[in-house]
Amino acid sequence: MAGQIPEQDRRVRLLLESARFNEAAELFDQVTATATNAVGEEWDRSTVLAHRALNAWRLGRIPAALELAAEGWTELDNEQPTGVAAAQTIGMLGSLLDTIGHRSSALDLMTRSVEVARDAGDPDTLAQCLQRKAHALLFRATARSDEVDPEEQFAAARELYEEALPLVRADLIRRSVLAGGARALAGAGETEKAECRAQRALRLSQEAADWLSGSLAMWVLGLIRREQGRPEDARTFLSRALDCAEKIQDMLLLARFAQDLSMVCEELDDLVGEAAALRRSLSASRTTVRFLQEGLGQALEQRRAAVQAQQIATAAQAAVLRDPLTNLTNRLGLERRAPGLLEQTAAQGRVPWLVLIDVDWFKEINDEAGHSAGDVVLQELAHLLRRECRTDDLICRWAGDEFVVLLVDASEDSKEAGPIVAERIRAAVDDHDWRLVLGSTEQLPTTSIGVAAGPAELDHLFAAADVALYRAKQAGRNRIEVDRQPPGPPWPAPNR
Template structure:
């Protein structure tokens, strides 16, 4: 990508980041308007990782705006780009981090964690401090949130790792104010998870303060939530309820459904402990609404996934049909020359491995030009179809019967004794004795001349020998089968 294209991709990414910031400051209408305009922009020659970063970033925005089908479509396209080449650079870290964040939001934790770890690993080698800070926040915050749902013995290693990653991020220079606030909020919850309540409380108060100054409702919500956990652990349930209520109100304003579920469930538990049944019922209703939204999202996503699977199956079937059509003669339905050339090596190799004898039969229709001249090409085509049916009737299911070109057919089969000669003679007799009157009327009826070859060798060697035999059949009067001296015919040139 040249310098101008890099600038164009960078400008698009900056615009999309500004839209994402609007989502966290309760400016959903403006974010939606700007997002609709941004969808039209994509550098024509964007490199893989710039394109992936733009697609996954927009998938996250679409998800937060509740546009689920669009979010999944953009994410799938971005994921395909991510899978296409080894990750390298800040744009790669950005793309993988955003996809990991979205997978986490959807609840697909099994895929989210390795994606976020890969994003952090790539960011560490990118020499980009800004992207490193974002990657540390995403993985550290994710580990901390996941640990909240685990038994203490399993949770503590995740809290500890999350705290270390978030502390590393906070120590970085030149990270964005938004990333710094997000790191601080996640760090406060990691500290509490590690049992450092005083330090966690201090960090939570600071998170609320910087969040208010920036109008960042996510930070205000997370800070209040952490304070509610601390007060609850200290036994001050009344103040815990106040903080939890504040956290839920703030997070509902920015439509962060997973956190709405978490915060409303915590508020309901606190209200139940206080025998505040009205408050508990209200919190539970809000939790049910969030779960209903999440279920709707899941159902819509599953429906879209089903549609995508249907399209994939249809595409696979169409591809199979196209592949079959490519090796099928449309006039007779037999294998065509391409199909024969593709399948013959396997047939010959299997015969050699089994110690069996391959036979190649080359068939040419006698007097076919006269049939076309006397009765017309449509009648000639009908005669070829009839001959194809006669060939099928004299061959076994596993024999390879093909239309080679024009009025020439080839059969490749494997068998012992004089099998090839016997099949060739049956075919000659079947064509010769066939009642052609209904198809040809008074036109000259066709016969066939046949050359046969057998023995070890490639398709080309067998064909050369059988074609020589066919020439003899034509020269010796047509409507006959010829089989040359194969040892001589099949001897490779010196």
């Protein structure tokens, strides 16, 4: 893994394992200062992002951890992830999910990472993936849950640790494999071998100031001493393991170690020690819950802000396609939506119709009643169009006093739909009481309408409807004219 992670990112992890949190946080901020996804081309982005997600989680940066994890995940080839980088990324994501408590999915990911690592053929990568899965099984075995069989979990973890140990080249992973493997051996009843391995892990961890692996090793030695009937020595080792877990601020380990220490103190009738251990266990549990609540609260707030920004952006995008006066679709909106609607109409075997509407005498109405009254006329006309058209019909203010209705609803016979809807619109406008809008104005609005059916192309339909509209105007207004009219009666309307 060393060759797959930038030196500064690896340094953050080492600082965390050594309980140097201020230095780790400062360096983490430096490596992510430009952007959370700023990864050099020489590194695999998914692996680096997943590694940073784990570091962010250890630092209490939960929103950043979730964002980094999600981004790293999407970098993978979802169908067939292969290679060293994919194995590392999947394994680290599994570790993060396991820390969060999403254990079933975590174990699935870790199992997949081992499979990918085997295929990749890199021993060190396989060792790391085996170690991650073994750790997960180990802590399931020690959770004292009715949902799992501890013996099976210990046996499975032991097998993984044994496979990983001869493959390891990195010292950090070797210490972790030794310490975890010692606990699995102890759980499997191989006490002598477990103690030897735990002592070795402890010595290497002390030399490297690796408090995480050291705490695991002392935990194992404490449990072994308890099994050997040496509770005082067990209390000493477990107390030191607890201090190390506290030092590196690993609340999950702290809670686990404190529970074991409280049981040893109970055996020794050390009521003070037992109470202190239980308080530390309870405090760790509360800290973990608060940690998660605060972090998830931050993540929720960030998500809320992102959703709000998306809504604003969507509303702004929609506004570009809508006429502000009538709140109908504007010309741009029609041009964008029409091709898909026309294609859908034709695919369903229906005749596409376009209805082109022009307000008669609109200039005279503006001159006589004023432009404000003219705007109200257009708004009233938009209301009438919505009332007379069907739910799925696309209604558009084309320009000025011209409107377009594109018929896509199949609730009426599509071979007659255009003329029927057009006549309904014309009659509604002609019968409308305009006195509330225009008062006693002599000139009241009517409509001339051109209707066209034909090829499922907007330009052709519009051109044909425009020709029909011109005929309606020339024939005296307040009427409809149909281009390529299907068989049936003409649709003239009496002049006002």
